Amino acid sequence: MSSESSRKLTIYDLAKLANSSPSTVSAVLNGTWQRRRISRKLAKRILELAEREGYSTNMQARALRRDRSGILGMILPLYDNRYFSSIAQVFEAEARRRGIFTIVSCTNRDPAQEREAARMMLAYRVEHLICTGATDPDAIAEMCSAAGIASLNLDLPGTAAPSVISANREGARRLTDALLDRLEARRADAARVLFIGGRAEDHNTRERIEGFRQAREKRGLATAPTDIVTCDYAAEKAQAALEAYVDREGRLPAAMFVNSTISLEGIVRWLRLGGHDVNDIIMGCFDWDPLAAAFHPRLIMMRQDVPTMIARLFDWIDVPPEDPARRLEVMPEIVGDPM
Amino acid sequence: MSSESSRKLTIYDLAKLANSSPSTVSAVLNGTWQRRRISRKLAKRILELAEREGYSTNMQARALRRDRSGILGMILPLYDNRYFSSIAQVFEAEARRRGIFTIVSCTNRDPAQEREAARMMLAYRVEHLICTGATDPDAIAEMCSAAGIASLNLDLPGTAAPSVISANREGARRLTDALLDRLEARRADAARVLFIGGRAEDHNTRERIEGFRQAREKRGLATAPTDIVTCDYAAEKAQAALEAYVDREGRLPAAMFVNSTISLEGIVRWLRLGGHDVNDIIMGCFDWDPLAAAFHPRLIMMRQDVPTMIARLFDWIDVPPEDPARRLEVMPEIVGDPM
DNA sequence: AATAGTTGCACAACCGATTGCGCATTCATA
DNA sequence: TATGAATGCGCAATCGGTTGTGCAACTATT
Numbered sequence A, B: 001m002s003s004e005s006s007r008k009l010t011i012y013d014l015a016k017l018a019n020s021s022p023s024t025v026s027a028v029l030n031g032t033w034q035r036r037r038i039s040r041k042l043a044k045r046i047l048e049l050a051e052r053e054g055y056s057t058n059m060q061a062r063a064l065r066r067d068r069s070g071i072l073g074m075i076l077p078l079y080d081n082r083y084f085s086s087i088a089q090v091f092e093a094e095a096r097r098r099g100i101f102t103i104v105s106c107t108n109r110d111p112a113q114e115r116e117a118a119r120m121m122l123a124y125r126v127e128h129l130i131c132t133g134a135t136d137p138d139a140i141a142e143m144c145s146a147a148g149i150a151s152l153n154l155d156l157p158g159t160a161a162p163s164v165i166s167a168n169r170e171g172a173r174r175l176t177d178a179l180l181d182r183l184e185a186r187r188a189d190a191a192r193v194l195f196i197g198g199r200a201e202d203h204n205t206r207e208r209i210e211g212f213r214q215a216r217e218k219r220g221l222a223t224a225p226t227d228i229v230t231c232d233y234a235a236e237k238a239q240a241a242l243e244a245y246v247d248r249e250g251r252l253p254a255a256m257f258v259n260s261t262i263s264l265e266g267i268v269r270w271l272r273l274g275g276h277d278v279n280d281i282i283m284g285c286f287d288w289d290p291l292a293a294a295f296h297p298r299l300i301m302m303r304q305d306v307p308t309m310i311a312r313l314f315d316w317i318d319v320p321p322e323d324p325a326r327r328l329e330v331m332p333e334i335v336g337d338p339m
Numbered sequence C: 001a002a003t004a005g006t007t008g009c010a011c012a013a014c015c016g017a018t019t020g021c022g023c024a025t026t027c028a029t030a
Numbered sequence D: 001t002a003t004g005a006a007t008g009c010g011c012a013a014t015c016g017g018t019t020g021t022g023c024a025a026c027t028a029t030t
Helices: A011-018 A022-029 A040-053 A059-066 A082-097 A111-123 A137-146 A168-185 A203-218 A235-249 A261-273 A290-295 A306-318 B011-017 B022-029 B040-053 B059-066 B082-097 B111-123 B137-146 B168-185 B203-218 B235-249 B261-273 B290-295 B306-318
Strands: A071-076 A101-106 A128-132 A150-154 A163-166 A193-196 A255-258 A282-285 A300-303 A327-330 A333-335 B071-076 B101-106 B128-132 B150-154 B163-166 B193-196 B255-258 B282-285 B300-303 B327-330 B333-335
Touching (some): A059 B059, A071 A082, A082 A101, A082 B111, A101 A111, A101 B082, A111 B082, A137 A150, A150 A306, A163 A168, A168 A193, A168 A255, A168 A300, A193 A203, A193 A235, A255 A261, A261 B290, A306 A327, B011 B022, B011 B040, B022 B040, B071 B082, B071 B111, B082 B101, B082 B128, B082 B306, B101 B111, B111 B128, B111 B137, B128 B137, B137 B150, B150 B306, B163 B203, B163 B306, B168 B193, B168 B203, B168 B282, B168 B300, B168 B333, B193 B203, B193 B235, B261 B282, B306 B327
Parallel strands (some): A071 A101, A128 A150, A282 A300, B071 B128, B128 B150, B163 B327, B193 B255
């Protein structure tokens, strides 16, 4: 804490102050001093000195020499929903617990930004790159493998790197079951169930649609193409899509499978604006938001198990799977009173 | 893209391939070649070569030599609300536009984590450190100035570094005015207005309380200590605090000034659980969340002007203010039909 | 043809840490 | 007392860029 003289303190300065050598100081500071047979006494003296002078290792120099940055990179579509923000937070927390530094960058579901962010992360020589919800995970996996850096996919799977994702199909089956149970309890027309939100070309949406279809099929219900509206995630798109659906059908759906909280926002807004009671429609959302739950306690939500997903991710950071196309599904949890 | 032979390509490899020297390659790649009088022809050849071979600058080496990392650091309490997540996103977007790399770290409103994150960022030699909503901004500002690194505060002000914050007092006055207008329109008892959420020791909460008080005073209304409950931000705390208030007063408040969406969550949940109609209470929230707005269109919200705040922040990154205690207030915007 | 100025590039010394290697001491053993 | 092993530490090369300096070769000037 003393002598904030002018420039940053280096191991050379410390060596001079301690009447020792830079290599010794280095060994002491990075904990390899026993292996180098530095005496405990000298080590202690140097450590105290470093502490007193407020020394901090220059990570650039260390990274350069070690050829490892000690940084973990993650790219993320957005921060603005509970799922992704929780991914970022849990990821950071676990990394911090391990003393690893993280760099998180959001890329707005835009393939060009994803590539650009990946390029930057590779330039900073991150040790692993986690691609979360990437629109083109394989493109990034290839950039990484060309650079000799391991990459992992999260949330949306790829074929060129191992992937940890939610069990979308099974989760969707369960969510759909819950919706259908409620419809039966209410003796409503189980045909009028609408799946809304997401992208047809995105793996998770496809899986959820398949789960939706299977759950209905099991009860002898057919699913028509008009029952499924993959209008992208944005609130405005969901709003417009619901309006179009109601125009066409002439009435509201009896139940809805909403594919994200962001879509939910548009749907709730449209219902409000039209003077409808949100509670008249049985709603499930494949996502979780506590504020939505507070406002609408009858809303059924699938909460994706972020802590487990991140834990599996770190398992693979520790021990990379041999199969580069390895895929692991983590079961999400249904929240909100199912009946 | 060719020859992903084995190791990462360096300027030495490129120099050999181009029959040139590392210094020339370096100058070409970082754009200083004209100043060094490298011929246009050679520059072009080297650039093409680098492109073809997929060269990427080792940022650690560059940072070490230049003694500047090209990284901007930000610490943040959390990602899980729209205000902070939007700060992170807008900050990143602007930095990306300028070709600057960012590192964002969330520190859970915990002073120890804040210091630890700051220490890491300083070790990575960030060029500026932005402290957002820090519980102890001055401690971090001092760490930074000891390390010779500029720091700025965002959202919560400090005295040791310049601060960009919301105009909390004026915003709170306006929000309170809107609440009181509605109360009058409804001929409800304007005395029963509750300010809830936040921390008494935090600058923003104090300012908002002062604005709340002033707006009421202007209408001849006194504010009692029991009208103000700074129970921290967490949903559970707000829930418990509201319950205690209602127990004591024997009835619900006529209106509420809720100090954050996270507190709002607890309040709405408690009202729902108690079977109350959320619409019976006139509510304002000093924060903004589109999902809440969709569910509760009568809710009045103050949306903090994140784009402007970030723009001012970058103004100060470009040209640091002379006064280290400089403070700038950015006006938030009232959203939701005021009447 | 001699001199001065310009053009075009390469040399080599850094930046701050890490690490293989080797050289003095000291200690144990014969 | 000589010999071998163990102890304790410093030397110097290295990671991959950046940048001050210098030196040819070429052009313009008188």
